[in-house]
């Protein structure tokens with residue numbers, strides 16, 4: 001356990017010196033939050049724009065609204081719901097950057113050999129690297145989400161909209177499913193970077209292949225089905241199982257030896 | 265096994281087609297300083313990596329500190345220290361932080377104490393809060409050496425500890441190695457620097473993919489060249505050549521200007537008689553001295569013989 005903490009602290013000491021990585025961690029959640037609040041602000045201050053949007057909405061979307069709801073309010077809350085998906089996917093995007101950077105760093109500084117010469121197990125090393133990437137991503141996302149909740153309350157002047165948005169399903173999705181998916185994407189990134197010769201390839205493979213696949217898979221499910229709490233838990237369970245499989249594979253495929261000898 | 269630090273039996277390693285280490289069988293005693301001497305690509309680093317459980321052998325067995333390789337590699341890693349060929353520091357972190365990380369990973373009880381001890385020993389204490397990336401090559405090397413010793417390992421592997429250092433830094437590192445030896449640690453030293461090996465090592469293995477010859481520096485010299493003695497005369501030495509050649513203990517004799525160069529089995533007992541005979545024959549003997557071969561001669565000779573085979 002102590003070794004994992006050592007690795008995490010070491011990773012952070014390095015990662016947080018990299019302005020590029022830090023700005024991704026901070027600005028990505030803030031950007032999405034600002035976009036959502038801006039959208040909310042304009043739809044609540046001029047109801048005509050929400051009405052205009054409502055005219056263009058396909059019927060099956062409108063059907064999702066409850067009986068007796070104002071169509072405009074319904075549209076606003078529906079679109080906001082769609083936006084909330086971002087709080088599940090942001091913690092999936094950020095850590096790829098961190099994880100790839102940590103592997104790039106080790107490989108270019110040739111610091112992996114002395115590290116692997118210590119009595120650290122592969123599991124501890126990978127868990128350390130994984131948590132070092134996942135934790136800041138998740139915290140930054142949650143921070144953005146808190147700002148979003150506060151902003152919504154202020155803009156709408158009450159708790160009714162936030163109340164409709166934040167059912168147990170969404171909370172579970174943001175607090176549980178998001179972090180679990182984050183673990184999944186980091187594992188994938190670490191696995192790829194331990195296998196390929198060029199760490200930059202790892203980042204590219206991770207962000208070009210895994211991200212779209214995961215966003216498509218989970219995004220489609222979330223977008224097309226009514227997002228109930230049961231679905232959120234089900235998806236979380238699936239993500240948890242995938243995490244376990246992925247972590248196992250990651251440790252198995254992390255061939256200490258070829259990482260050392262293949263990288264020149 | 266108790267007095268043996270390292271034992272290898274037919275240890276081999278290939279990288280695809282390349283045979284990097286071929287059937288290495290070797291025993292290194294506890295407290296011994298053993299030097300691996302060999303040209304570039306000889307397989308020194310590969311051997312060290314196998315013995316520190318970083319890469320697996322293709323064939324053969326080895327025991328490090330009594331632990332069989334591949335049985336409990338974590339225990340092996342705990343009991344050895346490794347100075348890697350390239351320092352591989354965390355350049356953005358301070359010198360002290362670099363060491364703290366490794367002290368924690370090596371499960372050192374008194375992290376701050378050990379870090380301070382080695383930073384002071386290697387003259388880096390004043391610079392402890394500076395980023396390792398700002399260090400000179402010599403300072404990096406010293407930091408990397410400190411990193412290998414934090415957990416007070418019984419066996420220390422040093423892969424080219426003084427390569428690229430200026431004479432003063434190299435001297436400091438060599439003195440430090442002598443200190444480690446005095447503390448009773450076993451040291452495995454890879455080097456191209458023959459004087460260094462001569463100064464530091466109890467035994468030297470001349471190595472190129474396979475072990476060519478092992479021995480103390482003196483043994484290597486003797487086995488290869490015998491012992492040579494030079495007689496300096498006041499006159500050309502040529503005329504005395506038949507005289508010394510007639511002596512049965514002289515296996516080889518050569519006259520070069522005023523010098524007679526003789527190869528003898530036992531100079532201590534033969535020299536007085538030879539001097540007497542030369543003086544009686546009218547020679548004016550000015551000096552008598554043993555010709556020491558530099559280890560470089562030994563090394564180049566061994567590698568040349570290996571080429572011819």
Ligand SMILES: Nc1ncnc2c1ncn2[C@@H]1O[C@H](COP(=O)(O)OP(=O)(O)OP(=O)(O)O)[C@@H](O)[C@H]1O
Pocket residue numbers: 260261262279282283284302303304305306307308309310311349
């Ligand atoms: N990862 C690797 N993949 C393929 N071949 C390798 C690898 N590592 C070493 N070799 C080969 O094994 C041989 C021994 O290399 P090694 O690095 O052990 O030599 P060395 O004695 O340490 O040389 P140097 O004095 O240059 O450090 C060389 O022919 C080298 O090309």
Ligand SMILES: [Mg+2]
Pocket residue numbers: 308309310349423
């Ligand atoms: Mg080498």
